[in-house]
Amino acid sequence: MEELDLNEQQRVRRQKLGELQATSRDPYVRRLPWPRTHTAADAIAAHLDGRLVAEEEVGLVGRLMTVRIMGKASFAHIEDGSGRIQIHIRRDRIGEEVYDNFFKKMIDLGDFLAVRGVMFTTRTGEPTCEVRELALIGKTLNPLPDKWHGLRDVETRYRQRYVDLxxxxxxxxxxxxxxxxxxxxxxxxxxxxxxxxxxxxxxxxxxxxxxxxxxxxxxxxxxxxxxxxxxxxxxxxxxxxxxxxxxxxxxxxxxxxxxxxxxxxxxxxxxxxxxxxxxxxxxxxxxxxxxxxxxxxxxxxxxxxxxxxxxxxxxRRITMREAILQATGIDYQRYPDAASLAAAMAAARLHPEQTASRGKLIDQLFGDHVEPTLIxxxxxxxxxxxxxxxxxxxxxxxxxxxxxxxxxxxxxxxxxxxxxxxxxxxxxxxxxxxxxxxxxxxxxxxxxxxxxxxxxxxxxxxxxxxxxxxxxxxxxxxxxxxxxxxxxxxxxxx
RNA sequence: GGGCGCGUAGCUCAAUAGGCAGAGCAGCGGCCUUUUAAGCCGCGGGUUUAGGGUUCGAUUCCCUACGCGCUCACCA
Structure with a gap:
């Protein structure tokens, strides 16, 4: 059924899902494997403020939004409701098996992760979590929109607002x-x-x-x-x-x-x-x-x-009569019925709608000549x-x-x-x-x-x-x- | 409802006076331990919205449908 419509990337993710389940790793966990101690923003603030003692571990969760794999170590960003935080994943920290066969092979952009580790600052000055343990807590089966341009297509943005968001x-x-x-x-x-x-x-x-x-x-x-x-x-x-x-x-x-x-x-x-x-x-x-x-x-x-x-x-407070008078030179109070007002508008080349009532004509004068100027x-x-x-x-x-x-x-x-x-x-x-x-x-x-x-x-x-x-x-x-x-x-x- | 415009890979966008449909990101394989749109090498991925027409040949031109956008109308 649905499987027939899957594109290449969706098929790859479903295959990973199956492999995870086959190795009894639950891709949709019921509980976090360790406590979430901080939001992304809180962890960064705590690190910058010196509120974390040496070797104090933080527990973070979030959606994987970027990855930069550089051989035996990787940088990535995870995003939670508070914002993004960079994580650093070293093979010699989390283990070769986990790094090579789990992190690199099974995790995709968009997946939800839990990490725990210690905050440090990179060479370029970004507060970052050095990951000691990593877990998948929610698998994502569809690829995310372009990480740089985001989702632009207006129709898709409205129809699938969750993707837009x-x-x-x-x-x-x-x-x-x-x-x-x-x-x-x-x-x-x-x-x-x-x-x-x-x-x-x-x-x-x-x-x-x-x-x-x-x-x-x-x-x-x-x-x-x-x-x-x-x-x-x-x-x-x-x-x-x-x-x-x-x-x-x-x-x-x-x-x-x-x-x-x-x-x-x-x-x-x-x-x-x-x-x-x-x-x-x-x-x-x-x-x-x-x-x-x-x-x-x-x-x-x-x-x-x-x-x-x-x-x-x-x-500014101005009457409709005065606003229209200033914009068009027509004082509609001088024209007590639709016919005379329409005649005045026609004389001023303002194209009155033929069948309109007096109220409608006034509304037309206002909408055409006053409203757009009300900045x-x-x-x-x-x-x-x-x-x-x-x-x-x-x-x-x-x-x-x-x-x-x-x-x-x-x-x-x-x-x-x-x-x-x-x-x-x-x-x-x-x-x-x-x-x-x-x-x-x-x-x-x-x-x-x-x-x-x-x-x-x-x-x-x-x-x-x-x-x-x-x-x-x-x-x-x-x-x-x-x-x-x-x-x-x-x-x-x- | 009327007029105009648009619809190309998962995403962002190219392309052809009608002549093999491309790039970046993402994906897959490889290298890479301070990157941040990481980098380098290689590979795969398309019913060009759908249906019809013209043509040797249509993503391109024409018609119809669908959707979206802008606009007009409607909206004490």
Missing amino acids: LANPEVREIFVTRARIVKAIRRYLDDNGFLEVETPVLQPIYGGAAARPFITHHNQLDQDLFLRISFELYLKRLLVGGYERVYEIGRDFRNEGISFKHNPEFTQLEWYEAYTDYHGVMRRVEELLVAIARELGRGMTITYNGHTIDLTPPW QPTFILDYPVEISPLAKKKADDPTTVERFEYFIGGLELGNAFTELNDPIDQRARFVELREAVAGADENSHPLDEDFLNALCYGMPPTGGFGTGIDRLTMLFADKQSIREVILFPHLRTT
């Missing part, structure tokens, strides 16, 4: 960065009185965003369920319930196109804070990004996509009401809501509102939205009556916020594709 240390580093970002977020919110909660991933009605959902089914209940596209409507229920500050970090699922900044499932942070508005949220967002930068030890300056970005608060951290304030059904209207302008999105490095990172807590207005907005979607089947997306009922019990004045953890990781890891910051990004099955 073992061959490319800088890829491992991305996911350390990602974990530290999440840790910094939790610490910031926990320290500021936010309660971490978990709300349903499987929802009978989806809402809180515009995306199309994934649909699944509960067999016993014989009920279709949606994978959530947002946490918003559930978290707001919790404010009705009396929690003042809540947050959730979790997975959202959106059945939309895949791109360098979209994966069908992605990790979202949302928080809701009672008794504040979107200005209060802005200050927190600034503080949060500073906290993340501190956790990563970066200072306030980061590099993204060749740009130097200064995270020092306060960030330094910027809050864009005050969005058209028709594309913001969950945000409170401006007191003096019912066509505009108190909403911001924030942008860094040209990336749209997150979204916030002064939350709409007027249940009558909320119902009206949901209805308007549904009517605006031409040809929509009402039954396919009924109003979330329970959410509206919750608002009728009273939600305090609230500022809410959502941001993509994946995109934040792209920013701080300086990666231009979301697939680089998701361990197992979605690909077509082959």
Whole structure:
């Protein structure tokens, strides 16, 4: 079966495996043959600090990554979770039989080894373990990628991320960065009185965003369920319930196109804070990004996509109206409907999309002419009401809501509102939205009556916020594709 | 879904106006006791993504399929 597809190198390794088993050496041991006293990094540090007494043995484990056999002695590097350490293997130390017939013949790059020996420093100054005893603790049957170039093929890197990770240390580093970002977020919110909660991933009605959902089914209940596209409507229920500050970090699922900044499932942070508005949220967002930068030890300056970005608060705040006016000379407030705005855009040779609504046209102006210029951290304030059904209207302008999105490095990172807590207005907005979607089947997306009922019990004045953890990781890891910051990004099955 | 590009040895990459498919690493055999992309000598390894077409001859040109990348569209 599978054996027929093996290449030469795989066959050689399997033959070695068989020979090891034939000589009753277990290639997949149950226990280490001697204790692991140090990680690679600890052994090097202990040696450099003089913490090891003379002839003190260290026990190390790791994957064999390089070998340089020079006759009767060899140098190699083994790698564990802490890094690499060089080992020196002398035939007169470990014995001719072991050196010639085991180490040289049976051990391959990629195998897991246990060694014990004494630390010394080589002529070139590298801390190295002089091996007194060597054992194979895990055999590897596939050859590793090129030791110098690593694994480059993008498709293989994503499909077989385990190979990418073992061959490319800088890829491992991305996911350390990602974990530290999440840790910094939790610490910031926990320290500021936010309660971490978990709300349903499987929802009978989806809402809180515009995306199309994934649909699944509960067999016993014989009920279709949606994978959530947002946490918003559930978290707001919790404010009705009396929690003042809540947050959730979790997975959202959106059945939309895949791109360098979209994966069908992605990790979202949302928080809701009672008794504040979107200005209060802005200050927190600034503080949060500073906290993340501190956790990563970066200072306030980061590099993204060749740009130097200064995270020092306060960030630029500009309304969408003003930003578009500056970029295009068009003040969309002067054009109260889609037709007049489209005419103004056409007059300015800005190619309006013919069938677009006014909100869409504004979005087009913004996306084409403003968004790409938002390199330094910027809050864009005050969005058209028709594309913001969950945000409170401006007191003096019912066509505009108190909403911001924030942008860094040209990336749209997150979204916030002064939350709409007027249940009558909320119902009206949901209805308007549904009517605006031409040809929509009402039954396919009924109003979330329970959410509206919750608002009728009273939600305090609230500022809410959502941001993509994946995109934040792209920013701080300086990666231009979301697939680089998701361990197992979605690909077509082959 | 549309457009453009890419797919060669285990890995990283070459190659041909259409004319025997190559290198480095890795593997195998040999030499080598302070190397670190170790070095030296020798050897093996390919359905050139898959299927079809044109041709005396296709990795190369054409068509189809599959996958990936970029991009557009979609994405309150």
